[in-house]
Amino acid sequence: MPPVLSIKNLTKTYASGLCALKNINLAIDKGEIFALLGPNGAGKTTLISIVCGIVTASEGQVLAGGHDIVSGYRAARSMIGLVPQELATDTFETVWATVTLSRGLFGRRRDPGYVEKVLRDLSLWDKRNDRIMTLSGGMKRRVMIAKALAHEPEILFLDEPTAGVDVELRRDMWTMVRGLRERGVTIILTTHYIEEAEEMADRIGVISKGELILVEDKATLMKKLGKKQLTLQLLEPMGAIPAGLSRWPLALRSEGHELEYSFDAGGDRGDIPALLRTMGELGIGYKDLNTRQSSLEDIFVSLVSERAGHAGGAEARS
Ligand SMILES: Nc1ncnc2c1ncn2[C@@H]1O[C@H](COP(=O)(O)OP(=O)(O)O)[C@@H](O)[C@H]1O
Numbered sequence: 244m245p246p247v248l249s250i251k252n253l254t255k256t257y258a259s260g261l262c263a264l265k266n267i268n269l270a271i272d273k274g275e276i277f278a279l280l281g282p283n284g285a286g287k288t289t290l291i292s293i294v295c296g297i298v299t300a301s302e303g304q305v306l307a308g309g310h311d312i313v314s315g316y317r318a319a320r321s322m323i324g325l326v327p328q329e330l331a332t333d334t335f336e337t338v339w340a341t342v343t344l345s346r347g348l349f350g351r352r353r354d355p356g357y358v359e360k361v362l363r364d365l366s367l368w369d370k371r372n373d374r375i376m377t378l379s380g381g382m383k384r385r386v387m388i389a390k391a392l393a394h395e396p397e398i399l400f401l402d403e404p405t406a407g408v409d410v411e412l413r414r415d416m417w418t419m420v421r422g423l424r425e426r427g428v429t430i431i432l433t434t435h436y437i438e439e440a441e442e443m444a445d446r447i448g449v450i451s452k453g454e455l456i457l458v459e460d461k462a463t464l465m466k467k468l469g470k471k472q473l474t475l476q477l478l479e480p481m482g483a484i485p486a487g488l489s490r491w492p493l494a495l496r497s498e499g500h501e502l503e504y505s506f507d508a509g510g511d512r513g514d515i516p517a518l519l520r521t522m523g524e525l526g527i528g529y530k531d532l533n534t535r536q537s538s539l540e541d542i543f544v545s546l547v548s549e550r551a552g553h554a555g556g557a558e559a560r561s
């Protein structure tokens with residue numbers, strides 16, 4: 244099956260001269276949940292805006308459902324739903340009218356039953372006759388999602404959907420995303436909440452300074468780049484790591500009360516049995532131990548900061 248979204252050699256240089264995207268190539272399969280991760284200013288919104296026809300590319304080609312987003316704009320755009328990063332819904336219109344209109348704009352026939360379902364799924368049904376300007380920020384965001392879904396798009400873009408929203412909306416949003424995926428909708432999201440990408444996404448792309456530096460199946464990425472750590476709480480604090488343990492990459496933490504051993508998550512167990520045996524022989528006791536696997540966030544921060552020098556780590560979390 245051809246990809247539902249195909250991006251080839253896409254470059255964007257803004258009028259200011261800033262090169263926001265550099266030769267992006269990406270193919271997204273139908274039904275995927277793809278998470279695009281990257282620090283602020285990396286080019287995520289620019290990429291989404293080009294695909295949705297809001298920003299024009301400097302070079303390259305984008306096909307949505309086989310339609311060129313420039314020469315076949317209407318057909319391409321009708322396949323796409325966009326929940327933009329910025330709220331733009333300070334209108335006098337009611338929720339019902341806005342969502343119904345949005346459906347009509349894409350040439351879909353009226354279907355009050357479908358609109359009702361979307362509003363109910365997003366807990367907006369009770370608010371359907373309210374004017375949008377009277378709603379809270381969280382409710383407005385729900386309206387933006389309902390608008391994006393009004394014309395039954397096959398590809399849904401969620402640009403920072405959970406930035407600054409309450410827990411309830413985040414939970415509802417992920418329930419919705421799972422439901423859409425079951426119906427074969429392709430979802431592309433950007434997020435700063437990496438734990439969400441970790442939980443939701445099938446594939447992950449990392450973008451930094453306009454370059455797509457990595458695209459990988461999530462499980463593979465976690466395996467390939469993940470590190471595991473074994474931490475031992477020592478019975479007696481140590482001043483230094485004894486020479487007898489020098490063959491393991493160990494570090495002392497908590498003023499010598501903890502011994503930490505890092506190893507690749509992808510490989511075997513490291514060499515834990517031999518380490519514990521040797522510690523026993525040297526008379527080093529421990530009262531507790533735990534292991535920890537690096538999260539996608541750890542991986543992401545180290546990837547981005549590798550490219551940007553050490554300042555990048557902080558930037559990635561902003
Ligand atoms: N309309 C614009 N004109 C000039 N530069 C822009 C414009 N929009 C975004 N940029 C710049 O392009 C870069 C990428 O921005 P953006 O796509 O919004 O990144 P992200 O969504 O990853 O935070 C940033 O340096 C930003 O300042």
Ligand SMILES: [Mg+2]
Nearest residue numbers: 287288289328
């Ligand atoms: Mg953005």
